[in-house]
Amino acid sequence: MTAVLSVKGASKRFGAVVGLDDVDLDVRAGEVLALLGDNGAGKSTLIKALSGALPLDRGVIEMDGRRVSFHSPAAARNVGIETVYQDLALFDNLRPSDNFYAGREAAGPRWLPQSIRVLRRKEMAATTKSTLERLQVRLDDHGAVGLLSGGQRQAVAVARAAAFASRVVILDEPTAALGLRESRRVLDLILRLREEQKAVIVVSHAMDHVMEVADRAIVLRRGRKVGELVPNKETYAQIVSLIVGGGA
Amino acid sequence: MGGGRVRVEMAATAPHDRQYRALHAALLGLRAGPALILFLLVVVVSLTTPVFFTSRNIGDVFSQTAVIAILGLGQLLVIITRGIDLSVGSTVALSGVVGAIVFLHVHSTVLVILAILGVGVAVGLCNGLVFVLGRIPHPFIVTLASLSIVRGLALWAGNGTLIPGMPHAVDTLGGGTIHWLPYSFFVVVGLALLTLVGTTYLVWGRWLYAVGGNPDAARRAGIPVGRVLVTVYVLSGLAAGVGGLLTAGLLDSGSPTAGDLAELDSIAAVIIGGAAFAGGRGNVGNALVGAFTIGVIRNALNLHNVNAFYQLMAIGVVVLLAVEGDVIRGYVETRVRLARATRAG
Numbered sequence: 001m002t003a004v005l006s007v008k009g010a011s012k013r014f015g016a017v018v019g020l021d022d023v024d025l026d027v028r029a030g031e032v033l034a035l036l037g038d039n040g041a042g043k044s045t046l047i048k049a050l051s052g053a054l055p056l057d058r059g060v061i062e063m064d065g066r067r068v069s070f071h072s073p074a075a076a077r078n079v080g081i082e083t084v085y086q087d088l089a090l091f092d093n094l095r096p097s098d099n100f101y102a103g104r105e106a107a108g109p110r111w112l113p114q115s116i117r118v119l120r121r122k123e124m125a126a127t128t129k130s131t132l133e134r135l136q137v138r139l140d141d142h143g144a145v146g147l148l149s150g151g152q153r154q155a156v157a158v159a160r161a162a163a164f165a166s167r168v169v170i171l172d173e174p175t176a177a178l179g180l181r182e183s184r185r186v187l188d189l190i191l192r193l194r195e196e197q198k199a200v201i202v203v204s205h206a207m208d209h210v211m212e213v214a215d216r217a218i219v220l221r222r223g224r225k226v227g228e229l230v231p232n233k234e235t236y237a238q239i240v241s242l243i244v245g246g247g248a
Numbered sequence: 249m250g251g252g253r254v255r256v257e258m259a260a261t262a263p264h265d266r267q268y269r270a271l272h273a274a275l276l277g278l279r280a281g282p283a284l285i286l287f288l289l290v291v292v293v294s295l296t297t298p299v300f301f302t303s304r305n306i307g308d309v310f311s312q313t314a315v316i317a318i319l320g321l322g323q324l325l326v327i328i329t330r331g332i333d334l335s336v337g338s339t340v341a342l343s344g345v346v347g348a349i350v351f352l353h354v355h356s357t358v359l360v361i362l363a364i365l366g367v368g369v370a371v372g373l374c375n376g377l378v379f380v381l382g383r384i385p386h387p388f389i390v391t392l393a394s395l396s397i398v399r400g401l402a403l404w405a406g407n408g409t410l411i412p413g414m415p416h417a418v419d420t421l422g423g424g425t426i427h428w429l430p431y432s433f434f435v436v437v438g439l440a441l442l443t444l445v446g447t448t449y450l451v452w453g454r455w456l457y458a459v460g461g462n463p464d465a466a467r468r469a470g471i472p473v474g475r476v477l478v479t480v481y482v483l484s485g486l487a488a489g490v491g492g493l494l495t496a497g498l499l500d501s502g503s504p505t506a507g508d509l510a511e512l513d514s515i516a517a518v519i520i521g522g523a524a525f526a527g528g529r530g531n532v533g534n535a536l537v538g539a540f541t542i543g544v545i546r547n548a549l550n551l552h553n554v555n556a557f558y559q560l561m562a563i564g565v566v567v568l569l570a571v572e573g574d575v576i577r578g579y580v581e582t583r584v585r586l587a588r589a590t591r592a593g
Contacts, residue, residue: 053468073468073469089462089464089468089469090462090465091457091458091461091462091465091466092461092528093457094457094458098457101454102454102458102465102469103458103469103471104470105451105454107450107451114451115451115472115475115476117450118449118450119449147581147584147585147588148585149588152588
């Protein structure tokens with residue numbers, strides 16, 4: 001199967017510090033790819049480059065074999081890449097449907113400037129409801145997101161990404177701040193994204209979660225790709241060793 | 249067996265549900281609090297002062313509250329975006345003075361009105377542009393500076409004194425009535441409806457709340473945060489211009505000391521009404537309820553011949569109570585979140 005998203009020779013420097021050094025990455029439809037590494041390994045830099053938040057110094061990003069370049073998060077979203085940041089980037093004061101559509105509101109008439117178009121609130125609420133149902137997330141659209149539990153908030157952020165990501169969903173530490181039960185629900189959500197043939201990139205420190213959901217894992221250290229393995233019981237020790245720098 | 253299990257589950261979940269429902273009821277009470285307080289205030293004042301509920305006095309309350317309500321509507325937009333506009337009182341003065349100067353030279357009602365509103369827009373635009381383009385961390389200092397500059401300009405332009413004369417239409421708008429209802433009341437209603445439409449039904453309104461709720465996330469979502477902030481200060485300035493128009497009409501002149509401390513009244517109105525000073529939460533109802541609470545308190549104290557100094561203190565105490573109510577609301581919201589997590593778990 002060909003890759004949906006490919007990165008070739010990605011390099012990024014921050015002054016004297018090497019953020020990324022000639023990193024290659026491929027992710028296919030219906031695959032969960034784990035991006036692993038210790039703090040400062042370059043995971044966040046790579047994620048930011050893929051989500052349009054940080055331009056690369058060198059390297060090529062391709063979608064379905066075609067070269068693309070992102071100058072903003074909006075540009076990445078336009079080609080079907082959605083990112084769930086660690087801080088979730090939710091608006092606690094707004095309802096789930098408002099969160100779903102923030103910055104891309106369904107509104108008309110189209111001949112008016114975007115800011116003074118009239119919101120199509122029913123349409124936005126219906127789409128949000130159907131997306132949440134499809135992903136088996138149970139919550140209503142009446143209250144503000146700030147009143148939801150941590151797991152429900154995470155679910156809203158993931159569902160928002162799933163609703164608009166036609167190709168790739170990137171999740172940065174999706175279970176970092178969650179308890180056992182809520183982590184379970186988010187992992188189920190990731191598996192549903194895979195069932196929907198989305199390409200999923202997960203950045204996580206939780207190795208047991210990676211073992212459970214990831215089809216492949218790429219390990220970064222000091223900005224370089226140091227390994228690519230299928231995560232399972234047999235490769236667990238090898239992955240940990242690559243992360244901490246003990247050699248493969 | 250099955251029945252037993254159901255009972256066990258019910259026994260386990262019932263306290264969570266009861267707690268959740270109690271917290272939810274408390275939250276609803278806190279949300280409705282400002283409107284209930286205004287209602288109770290009106291009832292108590294009506295019972296203690298028969299004059300209060302006469303049509304003439306109600307007309308007076310509307311007239312005295314109109315400028316606070318209009319400034320409050322502008323201030324509401326600013327506060328939703330986590331900002332503050334301290335320049336609105338000075339803008340009321342400068343716009344009136346400029347209007348009076350224009351009227352001295354050109355006897356054109358349209359030009360006078362345009363000049364008054366134009367001053368408001370110009371001050372708001374300067375505030376917004378300096379804040380956004382200057383990358384200043386908070387608008388407090390920007391609008392504090394313009395409070396001083398604009399008041400100074402008003403005193404300079406008016407030579408420190410009142411400039412008499414306003415077109416008849418402006419006088420009518422500021423001081424005229426239809427039966428007992430002042431025209432200014434209809435201006436408030438009109439602006440409130442426009443603000444309601446803008447904040448509730450337009451994309452811009454959704455952006456406004458998004459910027460107030462999480463500015464970083466708004467940027468990442470592609471919302472033009474800078475543009476939203478500039479429009480907010482322009483609209484607050486425009487509201488101050490309308491306030492200047494009504495004040496100039498009421499005084500039949502341009503006064504460089506008009507609108508003194510009106511910025512504090514407008515902020516107090518928004519906070520008393522139940523909007524969050526931290527931003528992201530608030531609506532037209534909050535601004536109006538807050539403005540009329542201030543108006544009713546002042547009117548009631550006047551009717552009881554209470555010294556004006558005490559009025560200032562009373563408003564201050566109400567502001568403190570409102571802020572504390574907001575803190576309690578935040579606490580209850582956290583508890584609701586925890587209760588939801590427990591129920592979901």
